[in-house]
Amino acid sequence: xxxxxxxxxxxxxxGRAANLPCNHSTISGNEYVYWYRQIHSQGPQxxxxxxxxxxxxEMASLIIxxxxxxxxxxxxxxxxxxxxxxxxxxxxxxxxxxxxLTFGQGTILTVHP
Amino acid sequence: GAGxxxxxxxxxxxxxxxxxxxxxxxSGHVSLFxxxxxxxxxxxxxxxxxxxxQLDKSGLPSDRFFAERPEGSVSTLKIQRTQQEDSAVYxxxxxxxxxxxxxxxxxxxxx
Numbered sequence: 001x002x003x004x005x006x007x008x009x010x011x012x013x014x015g016r017a018a019n020l021p022c023n024h025s026t027i028s029g030n031e032y033v034y035w036y037r038q039i040h041s042q043g044p045q046x047x048x049x050x051x052x053x054x055x056x057x058e059m060a061s062l063i064i065x066x067x068x069x070x071x072x073x074x075x076x077x078x079x080x081x082x083x084x085x086x087x088x089x090x091x092x093x094x095x096x097x098x099x100x101l102t103f104g105q106g107t108i109l110t111v112h113p
Numbered sequence: 114g115a116g117x118x119x120x121x122x123x124x125x126x127x128x129x130x131x132x133x134x135x136x137x138x139x140s141g142h143v144s145l146f147x148x149x150x151x152x153x154x155x156x157x158x159x160x161x162x163x164x165x166x167q168l169d170k171s172g173l174p175s176d177r178f179f180a181e182r183p184e185g186s187v188s189t190l191k192i193q194r195t196q197q198e199d200s201a202v203y204x205x206x207x208x209x210x211x212x213x214x215x216x217x218x219x220x221x222x223x224x
Contacts, residue, residue: 032211043117043204043215044156087155093211098144098168101213103155 009108018075022088025069037084117216134190136205144208
């Protein structure tokens, strides 16, 4: 079973920031928060991941609450090409864990002109 | 460089037919995953390879499913005696620095 809860769908206006929430209240200390997205008819694409500190890269920002029970993915200036299913995943990596991803239902983000 | 490639992109099989799906990972990637994605669902784990060793096959739904990676690079997922419930997109991913790089998938339709 997926360890995360996401809203099934969200809308965003083009050019605005898209803020996608994720709850992961049972996250363990060695589990990372990963975000992937899947554009229609393509394979999932890695976006960003983090453990406890906020992270930013060229695609997005990841804000993780201090208690690590929830996080928010921020797309700062959404474009029509950002329309996709966004998956929030918590998984342990390193050591004896090899990083198998457990996908949930994700959030369908629709960016409108 | 080139990403993960999969072939064929589409496969239509008659029920009972055997199929073989190929995955070419990114060169040098040690870890390789197979996932199955039913329509409207998120991908589900099937199996995992580290080089040529299949370390986890707990997600394979039945003994009709078999995967191999004999030389630690290209991998093949074989499904014997296909059934209608096998219809799905089969995704392959290779891993580097905790990131999985997915191929475009093979859409299998069993009639």
